[in-house]
Amino acid sequence: MIHATRAIVHGLLLACCFGSIQPTALAADTETKSTSWLNTVRNVQERVVKIYGAGGVAGLESYQSGILISPDGHILTVWSTVLDADVVTVVSTQGQRFEAKLLGMDPRLEIAILKAEATELPHFSLKDLPKPEIGSRVLAVTNLFGIATGNEAPSVQKGNLLALSDLKERRGRSSVIYQGSIYVVDAMTNNPGAAGGALTDWDGRLIGLVGKELRDPLSNFWLNYAIPISELQPSIAALMEGKAMTPQSEMPSVDNPHDLVDLGIVLVPDALPKTPAYIDRILPNSPAAKAGLLVDDLIIMVGNQRIDGQSRLRTFLKTLDKSDAVDFMVQRGSDLLPIKLRQE
Amino acid sequence: MNFGKYFSLRLQSLICGMVLVFSTEIDSVGQEPEKSVDPILETSVEAIESSRIAAMERAIRPTVAVFGNGGEGGGSGVVISPDGYALTNFHVTSPFGTNMRCGMSDGKIYPAVLVGVDATGDLALIKLLGREDFPVAILGDSRKLQVGQWCFAVGNPFLLATNLQPSVSYGIISGVERYQYPAGTILEYADCIQTDAAINPGNSGGPLFNRDGELIGINGRASFEKRGRVNVGVGYAISINQVKNFVGALRSGRYVDHATLGATVSTDDTGRVRISNILNRSDAYRRGLRYGDEIMEVAGRSIRTTNELKNVLGTLPSHWRVKIKYRNSEGPTETLVRLDAVHSNEELLQLVQGGLPGMGPQPKDRKDKEPKDKDQQPKPDSEEQPKPDTQPSDIDSSEFSPKPSSEWKKWFIEKDGFANYFFNQYEREKALSKYRESLGALDPNATWKLSGKWVGDDRSVDFLLNENKIEFVKGGVTQSIDPKQGVSKIISKRSIDGLPLVLGLWRELMLGVGNAKGKLIDSSVYLGTMPILGNTPFHHVLEIPISDTRMWAYFHPDDYQLTAIELFGDEGDDPVEVYFDQPTKFQSIVLPSRMRLQYGVEPTAVFILENADLSVTTVREEKTEESGS
Numbered sequence: 001m002i003h004a005t006r007a008i009v010h011g012l013l014l015a016c017c018f019g020s021i022q023p024t025a026l027a028a029d030t031e032t033k034s035t036s037w038l039n040t041v042r043n044v045q046e047r048v049v050k051i052y053g054a055g056g057v058a059g060l061e062s063y064q065s066g067i068l069i070s071p072d073g074h075i076l077t078v079w080s081t082v083l084d085a086d087v088v089t090v091v092s093t094q095g096q097r098f099e100a101k102l103l104g105m106d107p108r109l110e111i112a113i114l115k116a117e118a119t120e121l122p123h124f125s126l127k128d129l130p131k132p133e134i135g136s137r138v139l140a141v142t143n144l145f146g147i148a149t150g151n152e153a154p155s156v157q158k159g160n161l162l163a164l165s166d167l168k169e170r171r172g173r174s175s176v177i178y179q180g181s182i183y184v185v186d187a188m189t190n191n192p193g194a195a196g197g198a199l200t201d202w203d204g205r206l207i208g209l210v211g212k213e214l215r216d217p218l219s220n221f222w223l224n225y226a227i228p229i230s231e232l233q234p235s236i237a238a239l240m241e242g243k244a245m246t247p248q249s250e251m252p253s254v255d256n257p258h259d260l261v262d263l264g265i266v267l268v269p270d271a272l273p274k275t276p277a278y279i280d281r282i283l284p285n286s287p288a289a290k291a292g293l294l295v296d297d298l299i300i301m302v303g304n305q306r307i308d309g310q311s312r313l314r315t316f317l318k319t320l321d322k323s324d325a326v327d328f329m330v331q332r333g334s335d336l337l338p339i340k341l342r343q344e
Numbered sequence: 345m346n347f348g349k350y351f352s353l354r355l356q357s358l359i360c361g362m363v364l365v366f367s368t369e370i371d372s373v374g375q376e377p378e379k380s381v382d383p384i385l386e387t388s389v390e391a392i393e394s395s396r397i398a399a400m401e402r403a404i405r406p407t408v409a410v411f412g413n414g415g416e417g418g419g420s421g422v423v424i425s426p427d428g429y430a431l432t433n434f435h436v437t438s439p440f441g442t443n444m445r446c447g448m449s450d451g452k453i454y455p456a457v458l459v460g461v462d463a464t465g466d467l468a469l470i471k472l473l474g475r476e477d478f479p480v481a482i483l484g485d486s487r488k489l490q491v492g493q494w495c496f497a498v499g500n501p502f503l504l505a506t507n508l509q510p511s512v513s514y515g516i517i518s519g520v521e522r523y524q525y526p527a528g529t530i531l532e533y534a535d536c537i538q539t540d541a542a543i544n545p546g547n548s549g550g551p552l553f554n555r556d557g558e559l560i561g562i563n564g565r566a567s568f569e570k571r572g573r574v575n576v577g578v579g580y581a582i583s584i585n586q587v588k589n590f591v592g593a594l595r596s597g598r599y600v601d602h603a604t605l606g607a608t609v610s611t612d613d614t615g616r617v618r619i620s621n622i623l624n625r626s627d628a629y630r631r632g633l634r635y636g637d638e639i640m641e642v643a644g645r646s647i648r649t650t651n652e653l654k655n656v657l658g659t660l661p662s663h664w665r666v667k668i669k670y671r672n673s674e675g676p677t678e679t680l681v682r683l684d685a686v687h688s689n690e691e692l693l694q695l696v697q698g699g700l701p702g703m704g705p706q707p708k709d710r711k712d713k714e715p716k717d718k719d720q721q722p723k724p725d726s727e728e729q730p731k732p733d734t735q736p737s738d739i740d741s742s743e744f745s746p747k748p749s750s751e752w753k754k755w756f757i758e759k760d761g762f763a764n765y766f767f768n769q770y771e772r773e774k775a776l777s778k779y780r781e782s783l784g785a786l787d788p789n790a791t792w793k794l795s796g797k798w799v800g801d802d803r804s805v806d807f808l809l810n811e812n813k814i815e816f817v818k819g820g821v822t823q824s825i826d827p828k829q830g831v832s833k834i835i836s837k838r839s840i841d842g843l844p845l846v847l848g849l850w851r852e853l854m855l856g857v858g859n860a861k862g863k864l865i866d867s868s869v870y871l872g873t874m875p876i877l878g879n880t881p882f883h884h885v886l887e888i889p890i891s892d893t894r895m896w897a898y899f900h901p902d903d904y905q906l907t908a909i910e911l912f913g914d915e916g917d918d919p920v921e922v923y924f925d926q927p928t929k930f931q932s933i934v935l936p937s938r939m940r941l942q943y944g945v946e947p948t949a950v951f952i953l954e955n956a957d958l959s960v961t962t963v964r965e966e967k968t969e970e971s972g973s
Contacts, residue, residue, distance in 0.1 A: 042492075144578065150650070156519070157518055158515065158516045187540065191571075191577065
């Protein structure tokens with residue numbers, strides 16, 4: 001009886017499920033030899049780029065990973081010192097080289113969007129993001145250790161989604177600014193250069209951005225994690241529209257601008273082309289003192305403008321009228337603090 | 345087509361998922377109880393699992409744990425022939441010197457002896473002793489690997505194999521055709537395989553298998569950096585196809601070297617790989633490659649980046665002759681280029697015997713040399729070089745006799761410049777004994793008279809060869825050459841005199857082989873296997889020193905017949921090459937009836953042998969004149 005019923009069910013299913021095949025992890029496991037599966041891997045590789053920029057000194061790598069998110073060369077990656085270069089080079093799996101510009105960055109999420117001049121690039125869709133189940137299989141595709149030199153394709157690792165957890169729990173032990181949900185994986189992704197790479201489900205659909213290196217100094221444990229794309233989506237959309245960073249040339253100077261001394265801020269000596277805007281001294285009773293700015297704070301944003309050095313800060317302040325309050329974003333240790341300054 | 349199978353399997357699993365729900369419902373209403381898993385799914389899962397288990401069982405058997413004679417240190421290895429030849433890393437065997445011990449999953453420990461070393465490629469060949477029926481790994485084809493395929497590593501990570509049972513770690517191919525920079529000039533990993541199967545200290549030298557249990561690589565190193573010496577999801581294996589290129593040379597008991605083109609390249613604005621510097625004494629230069637020429641293909645692989653060239657060259661032994669396609673202003677050209685060695689013999693010896701980075705010298709040299717300072721060794725910034733896994737192991741030392749077994753001594757002969765000279769003699773004799781059988785008895789005192797015609801010339805030619813003289817008679821005129829006066833001058837003329845010169849040496853070779861003795865054979869060196877004219881099958885090559893130069897004899901791998909002789913002249917000159925074919929019976933001996941003379945890549949002339957008399961007792965006394973007009 002049952003066998004007969006089952007045969008009918010089989011038949012019905014055979015007839016109807018050509019349209020929507022929902023593969024399971026098990027099916028995928030059996031299929032790593034199939035052309036389709038290898039194509040999936042290749043498709044993911046084609047959507048990940050290698051990024052080369054500043055670094056190579058003091059233990060800082062000069063390379064990381066990025067994800068193509070539009071056919072026109074929009075690249076999602078992590079915000080890091082690698083991007084602190086005049087020219088950032090992006091290399092695709094096919095070995096194509098692009099010079100990419102920084103379109104914008106979000107300091108709270110530590111992500112950035114780069115833009116390369118290109119068209120018709122393979123890319124991940126950010127619409128209809130899959131909701132992977134904990135325990136399901138994942139792929140991590142990254143430029144870890146900078147292994148893939150020249151036109152070599154990025155590295156592929158397999159693993160399982162162990163948890164969807166809150167990184168906030170690790171505050172104080174870690175040096176990342178991002179606080180929010182993360183996917184914890186058992187693929188060994190937490191390696192130099194892997195940050196900015198893609199975490200996908202077993203069908204090659206993007207689910208996460210591989211996070212920066214993160215170590216618990218007590219246990220010497222390195223956390224393999226990725227930030228869910230869904231957490232980043234609003235910011236990515238804003239960055240792609242150019243909302244997060246207004247091009248400086250569009251901003252006219254004002255007659256009565258803000259200035260650092262009036263705000264009570266003395267920066268470290270400006271010795272480099274892009275000296276970081278570290279606070280060296282706070283003048284007593286100044287707006288800065290009252291607002292709670294501290295020595296050694298690093299000014300990384302003013303308003304929606306990223307501050308990549310002291311000269312950018314000084315120029316930008318000239319575009320802001322003294323009578324308006326100024327929004328500072330400073331980095332203090334591993335924390336990001338928004339601080340509003342108002343001149344009396 | 346794969347898609348069909350893929351599709352049906354995916355479909356099956358889907359169906360099974362749905363049916364599972366269906367049948368559970370039926371169960372719940374108390375009807376016929378049955379297993380809650382669909383039999384189709386169960387069968388396919390079980391089939392996959394059991395094929396995986398079977399592959400791993402096959403793979404575990406030839407895997408060995410490599411230890412020092414006192415049970416110290418160690419790494420892994422894999423047996424590739426029933427008589428016990430096994431592959432491992434040079435950095436595994438290096439601390440142990442010439443002999444070691446190998447544990448296998450049968451619970452036994454076998455003595456093993458070092459056979460050959462490729463320090464540049466971090467490869468060593470050892471031979472396990474005591475059996476002729478060792479389990480062997482089946483060699484796969486690493487060129488067919490694709491990123492995403494499953495693979496597994498077997499070995500002795502952290503020297504865990506205290507019961508001699510290897511550990512298995514499963515992963516995928518993370519990258520192929522990876523180039524990993526050498527430490528100085530040795531331990532270069534070119535065209536290697538990257539995997540996320542856990543590779544830990546102790547896995548070194550051990551096998552990497554594809555999911556069918558075919559050997560695809562030799563695990564050698566990993567990226568460790570600041571994580572400490574544990575797996576971080578990045579391991580590298582020497583590709584089995586590179587190993588296949590080297591194993592013939594490694595069996596020769598030599599220190600084997602890698603190839604270089606004798607030119608440097610750079611990538612230009614248009615992404616082409618162009619020669620930026622070339623040695624004018626290199627064969628590449630003689631074959632016409634010049635500054636600015638574009639390299640298009642090497643050994644059948646297209647070259648689009650400098651890395652790809654390094655990848656291809658890094659998998660080739662020194663002195664191999666490979667096909668190269670290049671392009672200059674006149675268009676593309678395909679040619680054959682003899683590759684040079686990366687190191688001089690002295691350099692290579694120093695590197696091999698001087699010890700590895702971060703490691704003291706070998707015991708043999710301990711008295712003579714200061715240990716090297718670890719910090720002075722070259723070290724690329726994100727890459728940990730292989731280190732010998734020398735931490736103390738938990739192996740019960742009673743497993744190892746206090747005095748090392750002396751069995752290996754029967755398989756070892758020390759000689760300068762060789763890892764183990766025993767195997768050079770062994771392979772040489774193996775090749776020559778087969779050749780000897782085909783020769784029969786030869787009279788060393790007789791003059792040989794070989795008669796025939798050059799193709800395109802109707803006049804008969806007699807070659808008269810004996811111990812003292814090489815004479816040739818054409819149209820009643822006799823000319824002679826004397827190889828003892830030095831052959832380089834004759835070779836540099838690139839004339840047809842090259843043939844009688846080679847034939848004279850060929851006679852000496854045959855007599856030397858036939859009589860199984862003589863200086864000629866004793867001083868010869870078995871080089872291993874090499875392609876001939878850039879092609880397979882790989883031939884056994886014997887190097888024979890000749891007065892001021894050397895001669896290479898190529899023996900066919902199947903019947904051990906002499907296929908070709910190359911006689912080298914001055915550096916910078918093309919050698920004389922003679923190719924023998926069309927064996928014909930002359931009196932009591934079979935000799936090749938067709939001999940093609942060649943300098944460089946274009947045939948110079950072809951000689952057809954019509955008659956051979958190997959028992960002429962007197963040489964005709966006629967007016968002779970010096971050859972070479």
